[in-house]
Amino acid sequence: xxxxxxxxxxxxxxxxxxxxxxxxxxxxxxxxxxxxxxxxxxxxxxxxxxxxxxxxxxxxxxxxxxxxxxxxxxxxxxxxxxxxxxxxxxxxxxxxxxxxxxxxxxxxxxxxxxxxxxxxxxxxxxxxxxxxxxxxxxxxxxxxxxxxxxxxxxxxxxxxxxxxxxxxxxxxxxxxxxxxxxxxxxxxxxxxxxxxxxxxxxxxxxxxxxxxxxxxxxxxxxxxxxxxxxxxxxxxxxxxxxxxxxxxxxxxxxxxxxxxxxxxxxxxxxxxxxxxxxx
Amino acid sequence: xxxxxxxxxxxxxxxxxxxxxxxxxxxxxxxxxxxxxxxxxxxxxxxxxxxxxxxxxxxxxxxxxxxxxxxxxxxxxxxxxxxxxxxxxxxxxxxxxxxxxxxxxxxxxxxxxxxxxxxxxxxxxxxxxxxxxxxxxxxxxxxxxxxxxxxxxxxxxxxxxxxxxxxxxxxxxxxxxxxxxxxxxxxxxxxxxxxxxxxxxxxxxxxxxxxxxxxxxxxxxxxxxxxxxxxxxxxxxxxxxxxxxxxxxxxxxxxxxxxxxxxxxxxxxxxxxxxxxxxxxxxxxxxxxxxxxxxxxxxxxxxxxxxxxxx
Numbered sequence: 288x289x290x291x292x293x294x295x296x297x298x299x300x301x302x303x304x305x306x307x308x309x310x311x312x313x314x315x316x317x318x319x320x321x322x323x324x325x326x327x328x329x330x331x332x333x334x335x336x337x338x339x340x341x342x343x344x345x346x347x348x349x350x351x352x353x354x355x356x357x358x359x360x361x362x363x364x365x366x367x368x369x370x371x372x373x374x375x376x377x378x379x380x381x382x383x384x385x386x387x388x389x390x391x392x393x394x395x396x397x398x399x400x401x402x403x404x405x406x407x408x409x410x411x412x413x414x415x416x417x418x419x420x421x422x423x424x425x426x427x428x429x430x431x432x433x434x435x436x437x438x439x440x441x442x443x444x445x446x447x448x449x450x451x452x453x454x455x456x457x458x459x460x461x462x463x464x465x466x467x468x469x470x471x472x473x474x475x476x477x478x479x480x481x482x483x484x485x486x487x488x489x490x491x492x493x494x495x496x497x498x499x500x501x502x503x504x505x506x507x508x509x510x511x512x513x514x515x516x517x518x519x520x521x522x523x524x525x526x527x528x529x530x531x532x533x534x535x536x537x538x539x540x541x542x543x544x545x546x547x548x549x550x551x552x553x554x555x556x557x558x559x560x561x562x563x564x565x566x
Numbered sequence: 567x568x569x570x571x572x573x574x575x576x577x578x579x580x581x582x583x584x585x586x587x588x589x590x591x592x593x594x595x596x597x598x599x600x601x602x603x604x605x606x607x608x609x610x611x612x613x614x615x616x617x618x619x620x621x622x623x624x625x626x627x628x629x630x631x632x633x634x635x636x637x638x639x640x641x642x643x644x645x646x647x648x649x650x651x652x653x654x655x656x657x658x659x660x661x662x663x664x665x666x667x668x669x670x671x672x673x674x675x676x677x678x679x680x681x682x683x684x685x686x687x688x689x690x691x692x693x694x695x696x697x698x699x700x701x702x703x704x705x706x707x708x709x710x711x712x713x714x715x716x717x718x719x720x721x722x723x724x725x726x727x728x729x730x731x732x733x734x735x736x737x738x739x740x741x742x743x744x745x746x747x748x749x750x751x752x753x754x755x756x757x758x759x760x761x762x763x764x765x766x767x768x769x770x771x772x773x774x775x776x777x778x779x780x781x782x783x784x785x786x787x788x789x790x791x792x793x794x795x796x797x798x799x800x801x802x803x804x805x806x807x808x809x810x811x812x813x814x815x816x817x818x819x820x821x822x823x824x825x826x827x828x829x830x831x832x833x834x835x836x837x838x839x840x841x842x843x844x845x846x847x848x849x850x851x852x853x854x855x856x857x858x859x860x861x862x863x864x865x866x867x868x869x870x871x872x873x874x875x876x877x
Contacts, residue, residue, distance in 0.1 A: 406578070407585040410855075411848045412810035415828060419840060420593060422832035499709050503814055506711045507829060519711075526715060526818070529723050537719070540712035548707035 300556045303549035310546055314366040321359035322347070326514065329354035334532045349534045351524070361538050364516045368505075368543075371432055371517065372498045378436030379497075380490050383443025388474050390444070391451035398448075405441040413438045414503060421509045431510055435501050439493045446489060450482040484561055491554035495547035502543060518543045575859055579852045586848040587638060591631055594837050643845070644838035653838035657824065657846060663733055664823030667816070668808050670739060671746030675808070676801070679751040683758025683797075688785065690763065698755055705752030710811055714745045714818040731820035742819045746811045750804045757800045761793040768792070795866050802858030806851050 296304075313320060322345070323329070329350060337349040337357070348357040390398040408416075417434045424430055454460060455478065463477055504510035505519025513520070518539040525536025601609065601617040609617075618624040622633060637644065643653045679702075686698035721741060722730035729738045765771070766789055774784050812825035820826070824843055831839040 403581065403585060406582050407589065409806075410582050410586055410851050411844065412806045412813075412851075414810045414813055415844060415847060418813070418829065418832055419590075419844070423594060423835065495707065502709060503711060507814065507817060509832075522711060522715065529715065529719055533719055533723070536712075536715050540709075540715060544704075544708045544712060547709070548703065551703070551707060 297556070300552060303552040306545055306549040307553065310365060310369065310542075310549075313362055314369045317362040317366040321356070321362045323356040323359045325355065325359040325363040325516070327354075327356070327359075329356070334528070336532075337534050337538075348538050349532065351532060351535050352528060357535055357538055360516060360521060361518075361542060364518045364521045364539060365542060365546075367511055367515055368498060368501060368517045368519070371435065371501050371511070372494060374432045375436035375438070375501065376490055376494055376497050378433060379438065379440045379493075380443050380486060382436070383440035384447040384479075384486060386440070387444040387447025387449075388451055388478070390448045391455065392470055392474070401444060401448075405445060408441050414500065417500065417504060418507065418509050421504065426509065426512060428511075428515075431504075435497060435504070438497060438500050442489060442493065443486060446485060447482065450485065451478050454478050454481050488554065488558045488561060491550065491557060494554070495551045498543070498547055498550075571863070572860060575856060579856045583845075583849060583852055587635070587845060588631075590841055590844050591634055594841060595627060595630065638845070643842040646839050647836050648834060653836075653842040656839050657827065657842050660822060660824050660827045663821060664812055664816070664825060667739060667742055667746065667821060667823055668812055670743040671750075671811070672805075672808055674743055674747035675750040675754060675804070678747065679754025680758050680797070682751070682755040684762055684790070686755065686759045687762030687766065695759075698759070702752040702755040702759075705748045706756075708748070710745050710749060710814050711818055713748055714741070714815060717741045717745065718818075731818075733821055738819075738821075742815050742821050745815045745818070746808060749811065750807050753804060753807075754797070754800065758793065758797050761796045762789065764796075765789045765793040791865075795862065798858055798861060798865070802855050805854045809847055809851065 329346070330353065332343075332346060332350050333352060333354045335343065335346050335350040335354075338344055338347050346356050346358070348361065350356055351360075386401055390401045417438070420434055421431065451474070455473075460473060460477055463473055468476075501510060502517060502519030502522070505517040506523045508520075508523065511517040511520055521539040522536050522543075525532075525534075525539070528535050601614045601623070615624070622630060625633070634644075641654075645652050646656050682698045682702070686695040689695045718730045718741065721728040728741055729735045730741075732738055771784060771789060774788050775781070779787075809825075812823060813828060814825070815821065816823045816825035817829055824846070828840065828843045831843070
């Protein structure tokens with residue numbers, strides 16, 4: 288079993304899977320794994336360096352200006368970043384797929400209007416839309432998740448519409464319709480399972496972009512607000528201490544980079560495995 | 567035939583712009599009262615009424631919308647709520663900075679990305695290819711704000727070679743331009759590589775070789791032009807990435823361009839300036855995509871035929 292796995296999965300992809308698994312575990316058990324509560328201030332050990340450049344094991348990755356343990360903060364931030372990206376991806380894929388199915392079923396003006404919206408969204412960098420909407424409607428966690436989720440809905444809509452249009456023509460769908468199934472049932476029970484693979488691959492490939500959008504907005508101060516912390520807010524905070532405590536910014540930066548790298552490697556690999564023509 | 571296609575594409579571009587204008591208006595106007603932000607919460611009701619009247623905010627929304635469209639068509643984007651200067655002037659002041667930065671970043675991206683992709687494709691499977699692919703994936707995965715921080719840490723804090731921000735010193739543009747170019751260069755390199763590999767696989771390459779052309783000449787005269795077509799589309803799409811990148815990059819490096827202006831304007835709810843920037847960005851991107859589309863018809867004669875069957 289393990290031998291077969293080794294032959295079919297390249298080493299680098301294995302490493303990527305291991306890293307992602309570690310991140311998910313770390314995020315899931317953040318509160319339990321963290322040596323300190325992430326908001327506990329240890330004022331006697333402020334700006335302590337990480338252990339590998341002469342720090343103490345008590346604060347493995349050092350501490351910040353007010354003595355927060357960087358490792359514990361990293362775990363808490365990772366958890367928020369992953370949760371937000373996950374919730375946003377689910378929202379975006381559900382919305383996009385539903386709209387794509389509606390367009391495929393209704394055609395006519397709805398289809399035209401949706402495709403026009405897709406064009407319009409492509410005409411402007413999404414980060415500008417996102418920060419405008421967040422700044423004007425006020426920042427709250429649900430709104431933030433929705434805005435981040437709206438990123439990429441159009442790829443799901445286009446995929447779902449295109450594939451639904453071709454799947455609906457097939458014999459077994461016609462058979463189900465002839466047996467009297469309603470459109471809702473046809474799409475939910477027969478079309479969706481058929482195209483789910485492609486949608487999941489699309490979600491995997493889009494996931495790093497979603498994490499990057501969330502962290503970029505948080506970095507700019509328009510995302511996650513205190514007391515919650517995301518990898519982006521941690522980087523933004525650490526930016527002020529580059530001279531005295533570079534590890535505050537570098538730790539979340541490395542975790543973020545490795546995570547996006549690992550997920551995009553996995554996404555590319557799965558896509559190539561499932562359907563080489565998708566490239 | 568080509569005329570109608572071009573006309574249709576232009577009309578579609580205009581339609582897209584109109585949708586963007588309308589959506590911007592809807593979002594900005596339905597999102598709360600700018601009077602309270604500008605005047606502060608201490609403002610008396612009389613002051614607020616006065617403010618509304620002065621900026622035309624007391625009219626019903628459809629009236630405001632028609633007025634706004636009329637103004638936009640006449641090149642009048644309204645005035646900044648903050649100091650009353652025309653929004654166009656506020657944006658125009660910052661524009662040269664962004665053009666300089668984005669221009670340099672764009673050139674850098676192409677100069678690094680395209681040769682890297684070509685070299686990787688021609689050395690497929692060898693060490694050089696792997697290095698390029700690995701570098702490209704890294705360039706795309708490391709977020710721009712972290713790359714910026716790493717650059718500052720090394721070049722400003724540690725080695726004291728480059729200024730960490732601002733636009734006063736002549737070498738201040740180096741790090742922002744590098745940051746801006748990195749992600750796009752990675753994408754371009756990967757894309758060029760795949761386009762080259764796809765072209766190298768085509769039968770005509772063997773045909774040309776069989777006729778006795780040197781490998782060098784085959785690549786230059788036959789493979790590269792054909793691989794250029796898909797790469798060109800990608801470059802058009804990456805322009806949006808550059809524009810989005812300026813927002814983060816300019817903020818980190820305190821570069822006084824449009825990207826930083828939109829962050830400050832959004833924070834102060836300076837509607838006119840935000841609208842002006844959004845329109846500027848949208849029209850740049852629409853024009854860029856239109857140009858790529860039209861270039862496509864020039865480069866690839868097949869695109870000139872009506873492409874209805876494809877749909």
